[in-house]
Amino acid sequence: MKMKLAQRVVIGYYKTKLRTIAMVSPRKAAEQAFRVFCTPYSRGVKQKEPVIFHKATKHSLFFEGLHTKGFQWTPDEPNGQKVLIVHGFSSYSYKFEKYIQPLLKEGFDILAFDAPAHGLSEGKMINALIYMRFLQAVEQKFGPINGFIAHSLGGLATSLLIEQIDQSVNRKLVLIAPATETRSAVAGFYSMFRIKEPVQTEFEQLIMEMTGKPTDHFSIKRVVQSVQLPILWVHDQGDRICPYNDTIPVQSMQLPHIQFRITEGLGHNKIYRDKQVI
Known part of the structure; x- marks a missing residue:
């Protein structure tokens, strides 16, 4: 890198x-x-608001003394399912703009929030536990959430969340280059x-x-052995931020509820923007 x-x-x-x-x-x-x-190396927003975000309902969530910002899109023909997009470390919701329209076409109600110390939200520090508690607050106010699309640190935080929330709700998880092992x-x-x-x-x-x-x-490998929701896990062999080698022990378990998609040449950040992945 x-x-x-x-x-x-x-x-x-x-x-x-x-x-x-x-x-x-x-x-x-x-x-x-x-x-x-625990301090993001880049804070704030480095790009103009994407057009698709102009159409979003803007939300504010007061979390542990911080004002955080989020967005919601409602489809014309809802399928009754709600999806939360969870960005990674030193990232923000705008970077996932290309996911919005395809999900709307499939009828999903979509949520995306900037984590504390990221994007438009207040704060100075983040770690997997802070992020997990934040996602729990989003779930409590806007849930139940049926699907999660989570990248990098967001993948670890979401996995930790899955252990804590109602297991009776039908949910699915997409992990993209997750932080597998703390x-x-x-x-x-x-x-x-x-x-x-x-x-x-x-x-x-x-x-x-x-x-x-x-x-x-604080390990996704540990979590996925105790939860049974369907998981699609996308990871690049050349990821130098969240090492591909950390996924090998999980792959070797051949857990029936996890489906792996392995890519080459996309690294850690290109992978979530790749058309084939989206």
Whole structure:
């Protein structure tokens, strides 16, 4: 993945800052590192509002002290099913504009919300648990939701949500390049910021204290073994953000409710914009 100059500068700054703090207190360094881990590297909206969004009903949802923004489209001939589009880390709803018209043609009522600290929504931090609680709030206010189309971190958050919500509702899940294992994301973060072992130990302990669960608990592989809803999982072999190798153990389980579609050459972001995937 190529990084912009501004991103390289920020990463360099935090490498130095975390290394300096760690000399005094690995715990303080871990707390700072966790804040960095949960901070989107790009916030706000970087494009004009797509035309299809002009036709949406605009929603506001007050969530944990933050004003968040969402959109809803109602089909001319509804099929009685509601779909929620769930974007990934450092993304926003506008990027999924090409999904709206095909879903409307099929009669789906469509929802899309910008997560906290993303797009048009307020906030400074996001992680899988914050995102899961946010999706739970969307479900409580606008549900029941029958289908989820989720990319990247949104895929992990949605999977965690599925464990929490009413299992009697008929639901389906589409995962596009999901963040399969939090362990991989954390390991990548350690490598990128050159986090030393004492700080890593404190980082892991911090997650345990905050959630009551170890890092490995936040895993789509774990979730899909305990839920039975139909899942379509689309992943590219060259994904360098959410590694394809993390999907191999899930594929080897041959779970009957999961259907895999493997692509080549689309990476992590092109995949959700690809016409064949849509």
